Structure formats: structure tokens, C-alpha cells
Amino acid sequence: MAQSFYQAAAALPAELSDPLSRLDPEFVRDVTEIRLRTFGPVMLRKPQGVFFLNGRGVLTSELSDAKKMSEALMNDCFHALCGYSVHSAQPQINQGYLTLSGGHRVGVCGTMKQMPDQSYFVQEIAGINIRIARNAMCELPRFLADAPREGILIAGEPASGKTTLLRSLVRWWARTCCVSVVDERQELFPAGQMRPLDCDVFSGYPKHIGMQHALRAFSPQVLVCDEIGAKEDAQAVCSAVNAGVCVVASVHAADLDGLYKREPIRMLLETGAFTKAVFLKGRASPGQVRDIYDLDVHSESAGRRMPPDAGRSRRNNACTAAEIQTGAARTNGGLPAQPWRNAQPAPWPDRRDAAARRTSSRYGVSAGV
Structure with missing residues (x-):
């Protein structure tokens, strides 16, 4: 360190x-x-x-x-x-x-x-x-251990460990599927740093260009990028999702209200490109998950929240930082594929209900994006 x-x-x-x-x-x-x-x-x-x-x-x-x-x-x-x-x-x-x-x-x-x-x-x-950037790894919650099939947003305040968590996820997922990373700011996997085996890194590419190149020639199952927020970023994500690729990205937002107050992100969420939002604890606990929200506009639990450890014990977490580094693998251990759906939900703010249940096309690009 x-x-x-x-x-x-x-x-x-x-x-x-x-x-x-x-x-x-x-x-x-x-x-x-x-x-x-x-x-x-x-x-x-x-x-x-x-x-x-x-x-x-x-x-x-x-x-x-x-x-x-x-x-x-x-x-x-x-x-x-x-x-x-x-x-x-x-x-x-x-x-x-x-x-x-x-x-x-x-x-x-x-x-x-x-x-x-x-x-x-x-x-x-x-x-x-x-x-100071450090090639640190963090422990992953169970539901993040398996390569995702639907979009996930990693959200948190500045210096909350979003990049650290994304790096850990890429290293873990790349063992079982093909991952492409668009690293516009060259922070996820800087030059000279060892990269996962089945992972292609587009370093320094603007997001819309890197995503296009990945889709055209690298056949990713999961596409990862850091810090989306601009209108152009949202358009690039929608294009990737419409091509059938799962996108995992980070965004600056301390809570769900903050997420929806950012116009490009709000419009992007309404397309159904992301079905889960993972909020981090903050500066004092970088890379650690605080809350998980269901954003699926077609789900009955849309907008509801659960503690990240609900339905499972801490000892059953999917993988530790050491396991990510060494390559040790764990099985699912018989846990349900979506343990967050077993948690007791908290009500979502009323003003979000209408937005969450809009009947727009699941992956259609919103006119405002």
C-alpha cells in the first residue's frame, strides 16, 4: 500500500x-x-x-x-x-x-x-x-458474486470506493464470462497493472466509442464502465443494452433521491437499463455495500430497499478480497439466486411510484436521453 x-x-x-x-x-x-x-x-x-x-x-x-x-x-x-x-x-x-x-x-x-x-x-x-489509487480488493456480497444478467448501478459519494468495488467485481466475473471494461479515466486498470484473463480493457476511450468497439468486435457478456453522468454516457449505455449486453456502471449519488435528481440518470433508469442500484456506505468504509434497491420498472418490488446482508449470514458472503486476488472459487451454497427478494421491503417514496411503474418499453431509449 x-x-x-x-x-x-x-x-x-x-x-x-x-x-x-x-x-x-x-x-x-x-x-x-x-x-x-x-x-x-x-x-x-x-x-x-x-x-x-x-x-x-x-x-x-x-x-x-x-x-x-x-x-x-x-x-x-x-x-x-x-x-x-x-x-x-x-x-x-x-x-x-x-x-x-x-x-x-x-x-x-x-x-x-x-x-x-x-x-x-x-x-x-x-x-x-x-x-492515491490502490489496487485494493473488497469483499463481495453474495448477490454480486455471479456474473449479472441485468444492469447494475454502483452508487456512492466521492471516495466511497466505487472504483475499488468495480475492480473487484471485474476480477471475479472475468473467471466465468467475457467482460469488457471502458476505462475512460484509466483508473480501473491503469497501464502496467495486471488485468484479469478474460477481460478486454479500453483504456482512455470515451465511453460511447469504447462501448461501440467492444460491441462490434469483442462480444462481451458484461460491459463495465466508471462514472456515468452525462447525456452522452446515457445514450451509450442505452445502445449497449439494446444490443443485448448487460451494463454495470458507477455513478455519483449518495441515495435514491440523488440518483433521480440527475436528469440523464433518471431518464436512463426509466428505460429499464438498470434493474438494481447498489449504494455504498461512504468514505469511512470504502467499497462496502449499504443498501440495494430494485429498479426494475416491471417488478412488484420496484423501488424497494433491503439491507445487503438480509437473508444470509456474513460468513456466507460469496468471496473475500483474498479469494478475488488468488482466484479461489466458491459455489452458490444453495442460496436463492436473488436473495434480496426475500427481505422485508421498506416503502419507496410515493413520488417515485409513478415513475417506477411506467409502462415504457423495457429497454427502449427514452426520448430525453
Whole structure:
């Protein structure tokens, strides 16, 4: 785990990378972010709180002792993270982030200027946030262990472990079926990282292009992508579902209300492209399932919720992180194929009932998508 931190820190100029590389491995193993702000401190974020780097390269919890970032050092950091080629990194910068080797995502903010050709350029860099990517695996609930036959949405707030859960699912499912992954941000399976055997990764492809290529030439049974939300993403998902492929994707939403407040996602859900929404617990428990909702517009239980462990004991979970890594397999153990249907349902908000029971074609593309 510490190696991921050192790899991300090595992309910074020597003035920062040298002291960061000397930090105790036990300390940095759970650092989640390196935050830099112009005239602000060098900040390391951990689950326990934030820590600062002082001018001597030593950690401190006192803000008054923290090393401050000058404008010149911020610009040096920005150029280093761009691989000293801002022009080649510009398409990613225009989306608000960079992806480093190893899948570490770098958020960039500053002053954006529009160029004569209608493109945008970020200058006067004000903030940089490096999110440390780790090739971690998480335990999978029983109902996610078998390769899905219908669409699933993985939902959660930022940093709740959506990518970690998707990566674990792909590694597990690829043992029994053909999986294609459209990894637009190059975070699920970064270059140089070992990939599952029966898995094809379209790295850096825009979702609509990657999905088209997968459908045309790779015959996927399951198509996985990270962070849908734009209208173009919804159209690409609908096209894949209409071609008979099961789509599993992640989305930013803390609860069902948040999911339906996002217009492209709401319109997509009404087509029946996704029949289950899996909500994660949050930052404190990344990758762990909190709730499961039935979104099937033709199901009597549409919109109802169940605890992820209902109907089964924790010891009967389908697979642990270690089993995903080593390839150990488990059988279904005689449990029903859809254990969530045995749970005592909670009522869905009334204002959702009408939307959930619309009689639109199950996989028809909504006019609004």
C-alpha cells in the first residue's frame, strides 16, 4: 500500500518528492490524498485526519509549521504532473483532472481561459489534489458474486470506493464470462497493472466509442464502465443494452433521491437499463455495500430497499478480497439466486411510484436521453 503513495509522490518535483519519499511506510500506507494549494500548506489526508509537511521535510499536525506552496512551486508541480507537456495533457485538463501512471487521479483548478478555437486552457493554477489509487480488493456480497444478467448501478459519494468495488467485481466475473471494461479515466486498470484473463480493457476511450468497439468486435457478456453522468454516457449505455449486453456502471449519488435528481440518470433508469442500484456506505468504509434497491420498472418490488446482508449470514458472503486476488472459487451454497427478494421491503417514496411503474418499453431509449 505504501508503494502506491511513493509512486504518486514521485511524479512531483524533487523539492516535494524527495521529502515525501522519506516518510515512514507505516504512516503513508493509508494516505488517500496529497493536496497542494497556492500559498497554502502541503497537506496529506488520512482517515484519521490531515497532516502537513514542514520546511524540513518532517510531518506536523500544526498548520503554523507547515511548508507553504509558492506560485513558482505550484507551476513546477503542474508541469511535472503533465509530464512536462501541457499541450498533450490538455484534453484531460479540460475535464478537470490528469491521470498518472498507476491510475492516480490529479484534480486541477485555477483560472480557465477560452481560446479562439473554442477550446479551454487552465492557467494561474490554484489547487492540485492527487488521489492515491490502490489496487485494493473488497469483499463481495453474495448477490454480486455471479456474473449479472441485468444492469447494475454502483452508487456512492466521492471516495466511497466505487472504483475499488468495480475492480473487484471485474476480477471475479472475468473467471466465468467475457467482460469488457471502458476505462475512460484509466483508473480501473491503469497501464502496467495486471488485468484479469478474460477481460478486454479500453483504456482512455470515451465511453460511447469504447462501448461501440467492444460491441462490434469483442462480444462481451458484461460491459463495465466508471462514472456515468452525462447525456452522452446515457445514450451509450442505452445502445449497449439494446444490443443485448448487460451494463454495470458507477455513478455519483449518495441515495435514491440523488440518483433521480440527475436528469440523464433518471431518464436512463426509466428505460429499464438498470434493474438494481447498489449504494455504498461512504468514505469511512470504502467499497462496502449499504443498501440495494430494485429498479426494475416491471417488478412488484420496484423501488424497494433491503439491507445487503438480509437473508444470509456474513460468513456466507460469496468471496473475500483474498479469494478475488488468488482466484479461489466458491459455489452458490444453495442460496436463492436473488436473495434480496426475500427481505422485508421498506416503502419507496410515493413520488417515485409513478415513475417506477411506467409502462415504457423495457429497454427502449427514452426520448430525453
